[in-house]
Amino acid sequence: MEEKKHKVSRRQFLSYCLMGVGGFMAAGMISPMVRFALDPALEAGGESDFVQVTTLDDLTEEPQRFDFQVEVEDAWYTSDQPRSAWIYREGDEIVALSPTCTHLGCTVNWEGHDDHPNQFYCPCHHGRFEKDGVNIAGTPPTRPLDVYEVEVRDGSVYLGRPMQR
Amino acid sequence: MKWTTQQMDTYLNSKEYVDTAVIPLIPLDWEKDPKGKVSMGEFTSLVTEELERQFKGRIFQIAPFTYLSGEADEQKLERLLEWDRHFFKNGFKHIVYVTSDGDWKKLENELPDMLIWMPSLSLESMDASYAKEILNQQMKQMLPLITDKWQQEPKERS
Incomplete structure (x- = not known):
């Protein structure tokens, strides 16, 4: 039952x-x-804007070129675009300069010309910049090189957007 | 500068600084080895894009010059010469033709300006970072060719 x-x-x-x-x-x-x-x-966590580029150990006081990829949304599609930065140590600080010439956008090189040591040199129209990115008067560029936002996490160097000065 | 309206505005504002035109030469063939031809075109575009990135402010990246592989040499040469004359007359003192198609190597002596011929590499089978490394190495050797060219007087056209 x-x-x-x-x-x-x-x-x-x-x-x-x-x-x-x-x-x-x-x-x-x-x-x-x-x-x-x-x-x-x-x-929208924000952190995704920063890209890991190198490690602290690889940096020296001499600017070195590092290449990396960023995701760029270009009206119709997103793609990975190559970017470069000239990075060096200044005491405890890390400086990452955009290699884009502020004149018309060519890529500048550190000590790119034998006559101008310790300067960035633009091969297109002979623009020149000091080590800290400030444009040298008398050459075509009219403002300093852009600086990347830098973040250090666990010994790795992350770069954000290039900022105009 | 690229073939876009936005960059065209930059160009129009600073014409006097942009004296070099880069024309990619791209073959088409849907009968014999179409994939090989596509690979040539792809590689040529990659190289041209990278050149443009390095020398953005002095180079204008022209739309590709395309032709059927079967087109007679004299005919495509004549067509390219016409492009060359057109751009030369309209402000480009230096003109660089970039291609992976070996046919142009044979015609190099007939060309009025600089030909950059790079045999295409099949990058598809490689790891992306490795492919990039290879391309970078190639570019590093190629950039001085352009900067040296700028040191010289532009080639005269007859």
Whole structure:
């Protein structure tokens, strides 16, 4: 007799089944919606803008060129674009200069010309910059080289965006 | 500078600084070895893009000069010469043709200005970072060719 009381009736069994299946279906539909709704909020962590470029140990007082990739959104599509930076140590500070000449955008080189040691040199129109990126009067560029935002985490150097000075 | 309206504005504002046109020469062939031709085109574009990145302020990257591989040498040469005359007449004192197609190497002596011919490498089978390293090495050797060219007088056209 006791056992009979605990038995699930056919009607109850079917309704449990329906509830279970329906629940899964609802979850399957709702969870992607929730995800998409929250996704932009999770993305905007800001940290993703910084790219690891090198380690602290590799830096010297002499500017060295490091190449890296950044994701660029260009109206219709996103792509990985090559970027470079001239990075050196100045005491405890790390300086990362953009190699883009502020005149018309060629790539400058450290000591790129034998006559101008300790300067950045632009091969296109002979623009020159001091080690700290300041343009040298009398050459075509009119403002200093841009500086990257620098962050150091666990001995690695991360670069953000180049900032105009 | 690139073939875009935005960069065209920069060009129009600083014309006097931009005296070099880079024209990629790209072969087409859908009959014999189409993939080989695509690979040449791809490599040529990569090299041209990188040149443009290095010398943005003095180089204008012209739209590619395309031709069927079957086109007679004299005919495509004549067409390219016409492009060359056109750009030379309109402010480009230096013109550089970039290609991976060996046919142009044979015609090099007939060309009025500098040909850069680099055999195409099949970068698809390589690791991306390795491919980049190889391309960088190639570029490093190529950049002085351009800067040296700037030291010399522009070639006269007849």
